[in-house]
Amino acid sequence: MSVPLLDLKAQHATIKDDVVSALMAVVDQQAFILGEPVGALECAVAGLSQVKYAVGCANGTDALLLALRALDVSRDDEVVTTPFTFFATGGAVHNVGARPVFVDIDPRTFNIAPDAVSAAIGPRTKAVIAVDLFGQMAAIEHVTAAARGLPVIEDAAQSIGARRVIDGQTVMAGQAATIGTFSFFPSKNLGGFGDGGMMVTQDDALFETLMKLRTHGSRRTYYHEIVGFNSRLDTLQAAVLLAKLPHLEGWSEARRRNAAFYDAAFADVPEIVTPYVEPANTSIYNQYTLRADKRDALQGHLKGLGIGNSVYYPLPLHLQPCFAYLGYQEGQCPESERAAKEVISLPVFPEMTSAQRDEVVVAVRSFYGR
Numbered sequence: 001m002s003v004p005l006l007d008l009k010a011q012h013a014t015i016k017d018d019v020v021s022a023l024m025a026v027v028d029q030q031a032f033i034l035g036e037p038v039g040a041l042e043c044a045v046a047g048l049s050q051v052k053y054a055v056g057c058a059n060g061t062d063a064l065l066l067a068l069r070a071l072d073v074s075r076d077d078e079v080v081t082t083p084f085t086f087f088a089t090g091g092a093v094h095n096v097g098a099r100p101v102f103v104d105i106d107p108r109t110f111n112i113a114p115d116a117v118s119a120a121i122g123p124r125t126k127a128v129i130a131v132d133l134f135g136q137m138a139a140i141e142h143v144t145a146a147a148r149g150l151p152v153i154e155d156a157a158q159s160i161g162a163r164r165v166i167d168g169q170t171v172m173a174g175q176a177a178t179i180g181t182f183s184f185f186p187s188k189n190l191g192g193f194g195d196g197g198m199m200v201t202q203d204d205a206l207f208e209t210l211m212k213l214r215t216h217g218s219r220r221t222y223y224h225e226i227v228g229f230n231s232r233l234d235t236l237q238a239a240v241l242l243a244k245l246p247h248l249e250g251w252s253e254a255r256r257r258n259a260a261f262y263d264a265a266f267a268d269v270p271e272i273v274t275p276y277v278e279p280a281n282t283s284i285y286n287q288y289t290l291r292a293d294k295r296d297a298l299q300g301h302l303k304g305l306g307i308g309n310s311v312y313y314p315l316p317l318h319l320q321p322c323f324a325y326l327g328y329q330e331g332q333c334p335e336s337e338r339a340a341k342e343v344i345s346l347p348v349f350p351e352m353t354s355a356q357r358d359e360v361v362v363a364v365r366s367f368y369g370r
């Protein structure tokens with residue numbers, strides 16, 4: 001037996017009829033561009049995220065790009081963000097012509113350290129991007145305070161439906177930021193049959209701008225007030241996502257159960273640090289990520305036993321070859337660098353059987369002689 005890191009076929013088997021009929025409805029309508037399911041999904045995601053507006057777009061990377069453009073981030077501007085994230089967070093900053101300023105993470109949560117944000121704000125800083133990594137919200141209220149009035153983008157690609165209690169109020173991923181962004185890449189907790197993304201905001205003017213930016217800067221066809229992009233959420237994807245959305249909370253709950261099982265099963269293994277979730281947070285566990293002693297050897301051991309796993313992320317963005325021009329050296333974001341050497345993610349997908357969970361536990365424990 002082997003355990004995949006993610007089993008999309010197992011999920012699909014449980015919802016196939018609903019998804020296929022939603023797809024066929026679009027096919028019958030032949031309304032492929034900004035058809036009815038797009039607006040319906042935007043309403044549903046705005047509701048889930050407790051925000052006024054949601055705007056679909058082509059993918060989670062474009063969601064960041066459009067958010068940066070809507071905030072007028074451009075050449076000579078700096079954007080403070082984390083280097084311990086998927087590449088898109090930094091790539092989007094570069095691609096609007098701005099300069100990413102990478103600051104270190106909180107070693108417990110892997111999310112951007114608010115103090116480090118505060119120290120990096122300068123006269124050229126135009127925005128901050130916090131990332132809700134692995135399913136857990138960043139300390140968004142502290143990042144916002146550190147940003148001292150500058151706009152904050154919350155890259156919630158991995159964290160749709162995650163929440164955090166702030167001053168006694170439950171705040172959803174994306175809700176407290178100037179603009180929150182989501183990805184519907186198939187491996188995210190809410191994944192389409194291809195690429196998709198969405199942006200959320202409470203701000204009327206930003207909503208108008210985001211709507212324009214996704215259709216070449218125009219709201220009235222063939223009249224262009226600004227130069228935008230072709231970045232719409234595909235109607236077929238929206239139909240799939242609408243059919244899946246009612247299951248999201250149950251899936252995230254199943255991931256939390258799997259995570260709790262692992263937490264208990266690894267509690268007596270001193271070579272492992274299980275994921276830390278802040279008491280204020282409810283994680284959706286897009287990944288279950290350990291810090292592990294002898295990580296690379298553990299990874300080889302798991303591979304040999306057919307246990308799916310992955311290292312997110314092996315090289316922080318400030319040390320990526322494409323960002324060499326920024327002039328960062330090893331040692332400048334020590335916690336991100338240490339995390340990159342120590343982390344490993346295990347299967348945590350909702351459809352895991354108890355036999356599969358046991359197999360993962362036995363495999364990890366056996367590596368440490370337990």
Ligand SMILES: *Cc1c(COP(=O)(O)O)cnc(C)c1O
Nearest residue numbers: 059060061086088157158183185
């Ligand atoms: C997946 C992801 C993205 C990009 O989303 P795509 O839909 O693949 O473009 C951006 N940021 C983070 C943190 C992600 O995990």
